[in-house]
Amino acid sequence: MDLISEDDAALLVVYGKKGKPKKFLVKVKRGKVLHTHKGSIDLSEIIGKEWGCVIETSKGERVEVHKPILTDYIEKIGRATQIIYPKDAGFMILKSGIRPGDTVVEIGTGSGALTMVLANFLGRSGRLYSYDIRRESLETAERNLRLLGIDNVVLKHKDAKEGIDESNVDAIFLDIPDPWEILPQVHERLKPNGPFLAFLPSCEQVNKTVLKAREVGFGLIEIHEILDREYESDERRTRPAPWMIGHTGFIVIGRKISRS
């Protein structure tokens, strides 16, 4: 049975006014105390308990103890740097047609959010090669991957424009500002009919990527923007949340066709 142990990561949740959750992603340590605006929480107390247990703060406020999942880690990373959100990452994976065991290339490791999602999806038999030109991105990503026990990723400190080493790749994900510069190499390194998926903040980048993709030899080109509306519901009423994320990025997809 999987009980809470020292050194586990735990997601502690206290609820504020209007039932809004306040989340704390912590490492469980005997003797460690977490201070919140609702009172302090003694982490010793949860060791040996079941995931999903409910405890109380020093002020008697309810605390839920959750076992963090991948999107909880990504949410935490997202507070510090730009990330790809679940709404975007989930859609991209489905539209890429990749399957556990596949070989995938990612250009632009960034914070490693999409890296983690892809690696988790590909499983132990799959392989992800992730390129970035910034050493600090790779270091952050490596730390995050280790935290999650993910070991099927090869991080590469290299400018992919100077060459992608892998070939016959099942899919290539692009999270860089100028993917059009690299689409010829991407086309060359994909397996026949393999897709590229680019994540892009602006209309101008979308246009440049689409035009280059047509020229280089991609078919079934699609452009999507995924929006996530949150709702609130209780005894009194159901309604969309008053604020929402207005924009993260556009997704451009194409599948390799033969040049002939």
Add this chain to the structure above:
Amino acid sequence: MDLISEDDAALLVVYGKKGKPKKFLVKVKRGKVLHTHKGSIDLSEIIGKEWGCVIETSKGERVEVHKPILTDYIEKIGRATQIIYPKDAGFMILKSGIRPGDTVVEIGTGSGALTMVLANFLGRSGRLYSYDIRRESLETAERNLRLLGIDNVVLKHKDAKEGIDESNVDAIFLDIPDPWEILPQVHERLKPNGPFLAFLPSCEQVNKTVLKAREVGFGLIEIHEILDREYESDERRTRPAPWMIGHTGFIVIGRKISRS
């Protein structure tokens, strides 16, 4: 090398006015001829060619030959029955925290679209149990799964309200009209802190599900609606498509907490 063979499924694409793709998902047979508004296509011609090759119709119109991916099959199913779209399925999988190898229950097989996505994601080491009370749904789903070579799904002709057989389940997906009726059993059968994810068309269903989930013992309850905006981009301009899907369904998520 993976070339096009007889009996393979192929996605043929011709482009209409304004570059809009018209897609044909066909089984490749020697001697079979597909008739389109852009001329006929002799399927014999593509046998032995590479995926992603480009051929011509009898009228000299360009035809792209794609190797169909999971979402192409789902898109085809979607023309006949209600399906869960990539935007919703991808998001649900990420928010469920499941991983390849996990054990998952689906209540409401329906057309089998989500079934296929889940089974593909769980991989050979995972297991999906899918319940439906309509025998014809299960037969359609079985046919679709066989078509894709997916064999890690157990289809069950049973009303889950009378009992879910599996226990310590990693996640339960609900695609039935009245999930609140079954949330107590769902809670019981999930592993500690395991999530449920319900897909629901209306506000009233959302409200009933949320209230029941709180009562039964779920935390971190969230309600999402995912929207997919498509764009068009060419040499002249970039803009959102004039029509969009206005609504598929709401997604309600909760994670099991201990009742105490």
Add this chain to the structure above:
Amino acid sequence: MDLISEDDAALLVVYGKKGKPKKFLVKVKRGKVLHTHKGSIDLSEIIGKEWGCVIETSKGERVEVHKPILTDYIEKIGRATQIIYPKDAGFMILKSGIRPGDTVVEIGTGSGALTMVLANFLGRSGRLYSYDIRRESLETAERNLRLLGIDNVVLKHKDAKEGIDESNVDAIFLDIPDPWEILPQVHERLKPNGPFLAFLPSCEQVNKTVLKAREVGFGLIEIHEILDREYESDERRTRPAPWMIGHTGFIVIGRKISRS
């Protein structure tokens, strides 16, 4: 008392499956019969009745008899040509700060939909000058305005790029493909601090308009896209409509500032 008379315009509504309204905008004539898929309607029958009365088709189906309002006319025009929708027109008027009695210029009469809305808003004491280079647009607009009894509009068959005749104008509305070409004249002809409002289908047009507006001397530049989600609600459920209009156009607004 305002009863239905011969030669009045009337909006007849029959309801199809799922309660979807089917609308007929007709001229009331004694002896005229309207044929619908729900049976025929004898228009003689409604003469002398009250607006909002309910009659029956020859097959006994319910028919509501509404007095058409401006948006009903625009909806009808919209079936034939491109129009500006209520969601866009209403927003543009409010953001223009115009008041009944003001003097306004419109560049690009088009179908006359926005023309009608502006003219109706300005009232008898106001004045609208509307420019178009296509004679047929002006003819259509003139017919539509006469139909509605609107007489405060001066239609001009002239390319506004060769000069806007009016000066010290309260606001200028632009519904042409290349408003940036004309922004210097627009700036010159507006009263101090007067606004321009441009309606534009694509991102590239938005960008060109915004950059030119900054250069020419406009402040408080804003870009908006207004979306209209329709919902369905009955005894059983409330939910967004399954389809929606995905895009009409972007709205760019700026207020004239002194060049110095």
Add this chain to the structure above:
Amino acid sequence: MDLISEDDAALLVVYGKKGKPKKFLVKVKRGKVLHTHKGSIDLSEIIGKEWGCVIETSKGERVEVHKPILTDYIEKIGRATQIIYPKDAGFMILKSGIRPGDTVVEIGTGSGALTMVLANFLGRSGRLYSYDIRRESLETAERNLRLLGIDNVVLKHKDAKEGIDESNVDAIFLDIPDPWEILPQVHERLKPNGPFLAFLPSCEQVNKTVLKAREVGFGLIEIHEILDREYESDERRTRPAPWMIGHTGFIVIGRKISRS
């Protein structure tokens, strides 16, 4: 010529990082100094200048001096209390079919935002009767109306459920939590075929209002939600703003039909 005078309201705008405008709605007074994070502004300096002039703060930062329009006042009110936004108010007015000179009733004055928009639209020859049960709402609204020089509004401290005094009204706007309670009186007091328009935050309120409207005798019932997406555009790129208002309210509309 309309120059800036003492006691005029002025909208001063300084631009922060990323060009985001910071707005100050002030009364112009000789000797008054406004302190901003970009330096102080001496209001004496703008007296006698043209609207739209550009001055500098004590730190040499650019300040635009705009003549406030109705939506600027509403935006300011919106910082303190719940308001109806331009996107909603503009749409409601267009869909109501009202014209300058009409007689309109508003139930729920609230902050007076919609009151101001309606009164401005109806013009001097029109009349607006606005009901509220909270005396402080009426006082705020009165102050706001006086500020704008609007004098065609009759504010009524009365519960409209106990009776609407006016009859043969052109349109009735409802901004109260339970409009279904009052729909029978609304129906009675409207002119034949006159519309009601209700603004409602939640799905449950929408459903109750729609069901009651059908029962009481309204036709062409529609439910809309208007969304306003803002965009950013400069030399480098065009894209939707990262945050947006997720929800203000739903709009329910119906037109009176005869009960028979």
